[in-house]
Amino acid sequence: MSSVSPRQKIMSSPKTKTITIPIFPLPNVVFFPKTFLPLHIFEPRYRRMVEDAQAGDRQIGLVLLKEGWERDYFGNPEVHQVGCVGEIQFHERLEDGKFDILLYGLSRVRILEFVQEAPYRMARVQLLRDINFDQEHFRVHTETQEFLRLVREYLTELGVEQVEEIYKLQNYSLDSIVNQMASVLDFSTEEKQQLLEMDDLETRFVRLRTLVVKRLFSLKVVRKVKYVPEDPRLN
Numbered sequence: 001m002s003s004v005s006p007r008q009k010i011m012s013s014p015k016t017k018t019i020t021i022p023i024f025p026l027p028n029v030v031f032f033p034k035t036f037l038p039l040h041i042f043e044p045r046y047r048r049m050v051e052d053a054q055a056g057d058r059q060i061g062l063v064l065l066k067e068g069w070e071r072d073y074f075g076n077p078e079v080h081q082v083g084c085v086g087e088i089q090f091h092e093r094l095e096d097g098k099f100d101i102l103l104y105g106l107s108r109v110r111i112l113e114f115v116q117e118a119p120y121r122m123a124r125v126q127l128l129r130d131i132n133f134d135q136e137h138f139r140v141h142t143e144t145q146e147f148l149r150l151v152r153e154y155l156t157e158l159g160v161e162q163v164e165e166i167y168k169l170q171n172y173s174l175d176s177i178v179n180q181m182a183s184v185l186d187f188s189t190e191e192k193q194q195l196l197e198m199d200d201l202e203t204r205f206v207r208l209r210t211l212v213v214k215r216l217f218s219l220k221v222v223r224k225v226k227y228v229p230e231d232p233r234l235n
């Protein structure tokens with residue numbers, strides 16, 4: 001009898017609408033499907049979460065904390081409703097009891113209700129399906145090539161080395177490229193959260209491309225601006 005991985009259950013079963021998962025809130029990370037995320041787990045409650053996940057289906061939901069989380073971090077501060085469920089692909093227990101883990105993003109999720117508050121939060125979540133690109137009207141191949149060229153130009157302006165490596169992504173699906181770039185480029189967590197919450201892949205792509213274009217334009221403008229002394233008499 002063949003076995004089915006948790007990832008296959010989530011991604012292939014059209015009947016699956018809700019699941020219950022542990023929730024790992026972070027203040028500065030937005031996790032996207034089809035991306036990898038390394039994490040260092042040190043708090044006792046989240047060490048317990050990793051242990052329990054490893055003993056079960058190895059799934060953890062990562063969500064972004066809302067502004068003001070500092071006031072109640074060791075309690076249960078508010079989080080954004082939309083996050084991403086990931087599967088633990090690798091874990092290592094360190095000598096001090098902490099963990100290093102690697103998550104792979106499976107699906108965007110929306111928190112419906114919390115069903116457990118301690119020692120860590122558990123939530124019933126709805127799996128969110130992306131609306132795919134319109135294959136008849138959207139030029140996926142052309143848009144992919146043009147977008148990668150744009151990202152390459154932006155990274156070059158930033159002074160990033162080995163930017164040619166970006167073209168290795170051209171063999172990936174465009175939704176995977178969009179999520180990868182949304183994850184790693186230097187946007188604010190608020191901008192990344194907005195991208196994650198977009199159900200339509202084309203809308204997410206257009207928004208991401210617009211962010212890159214604006215950043216690139218700003219960099220080019222800054223390079224052209226001459227030094228302006230604080231005292232205008234020194235002009």
